[in-house]
Amino acid sequence: MTLTLHDATFALLALLTLGAALGVVLARNIVHSAFLLVLTFLGVAGLFLTLDAGFLGLVQVLVYGGAISVLVVFAVMLLMSEQAGQTNPPGASRFTRWAGGVGAVALALALGAAVCTTAWEPGSGPRPEAVAELARLMLGDYVVPFEAAAVLLLLAVVGAIILAKGEDGR
Amino acid sequence: MIGISHYLLVATALFAIGAFGVVAKRNAIAILMSIELMLNAVNINFVAIDRYLAPGGALGQLFAVFVIAVAAAEVSVGLALVISIYRQRRSVNLDDFNLLKW
Numbered sequence: 434m435t436l437t438l439h440d441a442t443f444a445l446l447a448l449l450t451l452g453a454a455l456g457v458v459l460a461r462n463i464v465h466s467a468f469l470l471v472l473t474f475l476g477v478a479g480l481f482l483t484l485d486a487g488f489l490g491l492v493q494v495l496v497y498g499g500a501i502s503v504l505v506v507f508a509v510m511l512l513m514s515e516q517a518g519q520t521n522p523p524g525a526s527r528f529t530r531w532a533g534g535v536g537a538v539a540l541a542l543a544l545g546a547a548v549c550t551t552a553w554e555p556g557s558g559p560r561p562e563a564v565a566e567l568a569r570l571m572l573g574d575y576v577v578p579f580e581a582a583a584v585l586l587l588l589a590v591v592g593a594i595i596l597a598k599g600e601d602g603r
Numbered sequence: 604m605i606g607i608s609h610y611l612l613v614a615t616a617l618f619a620i621g622a623f624g625v626v627a628k629r630n631a632i633a634i635l636m637s638i639e640l641m642l643n644a645v646n647i648n649f650v651a652i653d654r655y656l657a658p659g660g661a662l663g664q665l666f667a668v669f670v671i672a673v674a675a676a677e678v679s680v681g682l683a684l685v686i687s688i689y690r691q692r693r694s695v696n697l698d699d700f701n702l703l704k705w
Contacts, residue, residue, distance in 0.1 A: 440605045447613045454617055454640050458624035463632060470636050477617075477643045484610070484654045489664050493646075496671050501639065501678050508632055508682040512695050521630045525698050533627030541619035548611040555607070558659040566661035567668070575665060582672040589676030596683035599690060 443483050450476030463521040467509050471502045488564045610651035618644035631685045631695045635678060642674045 453472035460466045474497035481490035513520055524530050571579045617640055624637025646667040653663025685695055692699050 437604075443605045443609065447609075451613065451616050451620070454620045457636055457640065458620055458628065458633070463630060466633055466636060470639065473617075473640065474643065477647060480610070480613070480647055481650055484650050486650045486654065486664055486667075489646075489650060489667055492668065492671060496675055497639075497643070501675060504678060504682055505632065505636065508686060511686065512632065512689050521628070521633050522696075524627045524629050530627045533623045533625075536626060537619040537623035540622055541615055544615040544618070545612055548608050548615060551608075553607050553656065556656045556658050560658045561661065563661050563664060567665055570661060570665050571668075578669060582669055585676050586672060589680050593679040593683035596680065596687045599687070 439483060443480070446476050446479040446483065450480065461519065461521055463509050463513065464506075466521050467502070467506050470505065471498060474498045474502065485560070486563060488567060607651050607655035610647060610655075614644040614647040614651070617641075617647065629696045629698060631688075631697055631700075632682070634697070635681045635685070638681075639674060639678065642670055646670055 450473055453469045453476060456469040457466045457473060460469065474493065478490045478493035478498065481487075481493055509520075524533070621637045621640035621644060624640065625634055628634050628637065649663040649667040649670070653661065653667075657663065688700060689695055691702075694700075
């Protein structure tokens with residue numbers, strides 16, 4: 434059993450991603466959560482790169498690492514009113530905390546068991562150039578969902594502006 | 604040797620962490636962050652299955668692109684809602700949002 438560079442990269446990225454994700458949900462300071470969230474997004478982008486999905490990795494860095502992170506950090510800065518250390522407390526009742534923890538562990542065990550017991554059959558065949566293939570799919574067979582996504586983004590932006598503006602435009 | 608199951612296990616763990624955050628946190632922004640974690644886990648699944656089980660096309664990557672687009676729309680509207688309700692209640696804790704309770 435040899436450890437290839439791909440395996441080592443995967444292990445490092447997986448540790449980084451999961452560690453940062455744990456930090457997001459466990460941190461008491463919402464600013465720490467926000468910056469660990471950026472680290473998680475970049476770790477996921479690295480995982481995409483190890484999966485030969487370079488275009489998607491770059492999209493992940495741009496959209497998640499750039500746009501969504503800035504949006505989240507912006508909202509955090511705008512809405513922080515209390516002591517920074519108390520901005521991201523765990524749930525008020527002990528029941529929801531334990532229910533969340535036990536439920537999440539049970540979910541992970543069930544899905545993990547399903548992943549481990551399934552016999553995955555690796556596909557074969559030549560891998561096409563990913564960007565060309567994506568472009569062919571997006572502007573060919575899947576052009577209607579593509580346009581629907583465009584309309585959805587436009588509506589979301591307009592809706593976000595209206596919601597954040599307030600009813601009398603203050 | 605790293606295979607598909609390792610990627611799926613990482614995605615499973617990431618999804619479970621996100622689910623824990625959704626249930627166990629109080630801050631509305633933290634819950635939005637946890638939802639983003641879960642969406643990222645799903646994207647890892649799409650891309651890993653595309654890479655290992657169906658290498659002939661890029662359909663999994665296409666769906667991941669759609670998920671990213673929908674996630675961007677969701678987080679922008681979600682944060683606008685949080686900002687809007689913060690004006691009313693001066694708080695982002697979900698426990699304080701009990702306007703609809705009788």
